[in-house]
Amino acid sequence: MTFKTLDDMGGLIGKRVLVRVDLNVPMDGNKVTDATRIDRVLPTIRELCDKGARVVLLAHFGRPKGAVMPEMSLAPVAAALTERLGRPVAFAADCIGELAAATVDGLKDGDVALLENTRFHAGEEKNEAAFADALAALGDLYVNDAFSAAHRAHASTEGLARRLPACAGRTMQAELEALAAALTTPVRPVLAVVGGAKVSSKIELLDNLVKKVDMLVIGGGMANTFLAAQGKDVGKSLCEHDLADTARRIIETAKASGCEIVLPVDAVVAREFRAGAANQTVSVDAVPADAMILDVGPQSVANVKAKIDAAATLVWNGPLGAFEIAPFDIATVTAARYAAARSKNGPLVTVAGGGDTVAALNHAGAAGDFSYVSTAGGAFLEWLEGKALPGVVALQD
Structure with missing residues (x-):
């Protein structure tokens, strides 16, 4: 560029x-x-x-x-x-x-x-x-x-x-240089962490990332759609069952591109969505029919940490769970702080963006130690989706 x-x-x-x-x-x-x-x-x-x-x-x-x-x-x-x-x-x-x-x-x-x-x-x-x-x-x-x-x-x-x-x-220069370091000319292996509520809002992003990164962690409510697409019962969790075919297609595209998709193996579930709600940690193969997944579990967090250890570049967009309320912020906070520490003390390049992402990293106290945190919102997402941005193209011309 x-x-x-x-x-x-x-x-x-x-x-x-x-x-x-x-x-x-x-x-x-x-x-x-x-x-x-x-x-x-x-x-x-x-x-x-x-x-x-x-x-x-x-x-x-x-x-x-x-x-x-x-x-x-x-x-x-x-x-x-x-x-x-x-x-x-x-x-x-x-x-x-x-x-x-x-x-x-x-x-x-x-x-x-x-x-x-x-x-x-x-x-x-x-x-x-x-x-x-x-x-x-x-x-x-x-x-x-x-x-x-x-x-x-x-x-x-x-x-x-x-x-x-x-x-x-x-500011524009720093943003473009950070994004280039994350996806255009990154140091590999590249890990992407993508979370959030719905797959439907991030289909293009996932389609683009699985062709560009080496590892993709999927968390948040969108992970439930992928779990359900694999035949797992996610109880009353937020899930877009109608996108099961889309999830399976993304998984197959990832395999063909050599991208490892990492999904939760355990989850924190509760019967109600409120701060301090009674909860339990279960395998994703044993989610109670009357419960909802509100965070990923400790083994899943350990798996995310292992992928962070293996990565040279990390792109982060979206939380791993319902980070807005405790105790369902634990996975996001733990993983964010781990990535921040490795970025601060080692060679990991960390680039994050998106409204919920910025809020989650600030909540974790981790934003200051990431290499770059974008406040751009929609423009950041469209870049991750591989779209040409008119304001950037005009500068290049």
């Missing part, structure tokens, strides 16, 4: 640099409740400021569907960004036209401005040429630092890269 970075952009003093960032942060009224995504883009913004650029930030917030919706304004985010950045961030009440131009024209070298929600215009999501042209008129260079939006061919993610000299920001 070849793409330009900030190192390739030459002199930036006085240049108007349009930077696509992800500021779609959780809010409580006008207060940002989690600034993780803001913090992720600060290195790129600070570097551009230090190099004398006039930084113009483009971002979306929510899904206004091309209409101006005050509750989805980025104005409160500008205040939070000012605080986190440690320097003033000007705000324009529109992302194109006179209001945007006046704000950009008022910038001095090293200044920063945030323009209003790009999705207030229908031309953003439609990638309309006129809207992309209007955005491009505000800048001299384009930097995409929003991998999380790179799976959308929008004007601010794909269209601008066709109109201005373009490169990846530091």
